Amino acid sequence: MTHRTDNPRGSGHRPLLLDAFCCQGGAGMGYHRAGFDVTGVDIAAQPRYPLGFHQGEALDFIRAFGEGFDFIHASPPCQRYSRAQKIQGRTHPDLIAPLREALEATGRPWVIENVEEAAPELRDPLTLCAGAFGMRTYRHRLFETGGGFTFTPPAHQAHTAPLAKMGRPRRAGEFAHYVGNFPGVAEARADMRVPWMSRDGIRECVPPAYTEHIGRAARAFLNTQAVSA
Ligand SMILES: C[S@@+](CC[C@H](N)C(=O)[O-])C[C@H]1O[C@@H](n2cnc3c(N)ncnc32)[C@H](O)[C@@H]1O
Numbered sequence: 001m002t003h004r005t006d007n008p009r010g011s012g013h014r015p016l017l018l019d020a021f022c023c024q025g026g027a028g029m030g031y032h033r034a035g036f037d038v039t040g041v042d043i044a045a046q047p048r049y050p051l052g053f054h055q056g057e058a059l060d061f062i063r064a065f066g067e068g069f070d071f072i073h074a075s076p077p078c079q080r081y082s083r084a085q086k087i088q089g090r091t092h093p094d095l096i097a098p099l100r101e102a103l104e105a106t107g108r109p110w111v112i113e114n115v116e117e118a119a120p121e122l123r124d125p126l127t128l129c130a131g132a133f134g135m136r137t138y139r140h141r142l143f144e145t146g147g148g149f150t151f152t153p154p155a156h157q158a159h160t161a162p163l164a165k166m167g168r169p170r171r172a173g174e175f176a177h178y179v180g181n182f183p184g185v186a187e188a189r190a191d192m193r194v195p196w197m198s199r200d201g202i203r204e205c206v207p208p209a210y211t212e213h214i215g216r217a218a219r220a221f222l223n224t225q226a227v228s229a
Contacts, residue, residue: 069106159175
């Protein structure tokens with residue numbers, strides 16, 4: 001299934017970005033706000049995805065079509081690395097190594113995003129935290145960059161705000177963790193600027209502010225490449 005709600009590919013002046021493992025589009029929306037024409041790919045149907053969407057296997061899609069995009073973002077599922085899954089003795093395939101190989105083969109600049117527990121699998125990742133973007137949550141996400149691209153994260157803010165107790169509504173001055181069956185979906189939507197998302201999408205998402213920051217650096221990088229070509 002493929003649907004588009006923005007410009008058809010190549011009709012505008014926006015560079016093309018592939019949002020692999022896109023879920024409900026937290027990462028994709030940030031790149032859209034930074035000026036990219038975004039296409040998301042996910043193995044599951046994603047009726048809430050707000051941009052162009054293709055349902056399919058992400059590695060296959062990158063191998064077949066990755067070269068046709070100006071920039072590729074990939075957020076493979078993090079279950080393999082999460083503590084809960086390890087405690088339950090579940091095993092999941094390592095997607096990061098074959099993903100990196102597929103991304104390198106495209107010759108395009110790229111980013112792999114994941115949770116902190118995946119740090120041993122990632123090469124020199126950069127960390128972004130919601131506190132640096134004015135949100136009332138702390139949410140560390142790691143970003144490995146490649147294809148000649150890198151970016152500078154904003155300065156990390158110390159975690160000084162008290163955290164709301166898990167499962168309880170946030171009190172004045174508290175920060176919340178949007179994990180598990182967190183309460184206050186409306187508040188989380190407003191805080192992370194993801195008004196179209198369900199709780200499931202919010203739990204999984206990269207806040208758009210992170211990828212808007214990366215996307216601006218990516219646009220500058222692509223402009224530099226165009227000038228030197
Ligand atoms: C952590 S979520 C991505 C979150 C997203 N980047 C965001 O910011 O909203 C991972 C997504 O990968 C999808 N997925 C898992 N295996 C996949 C595969 N082999 N190919 C494509 N998508 C896959 C899942 O359906 C899920 O939506």
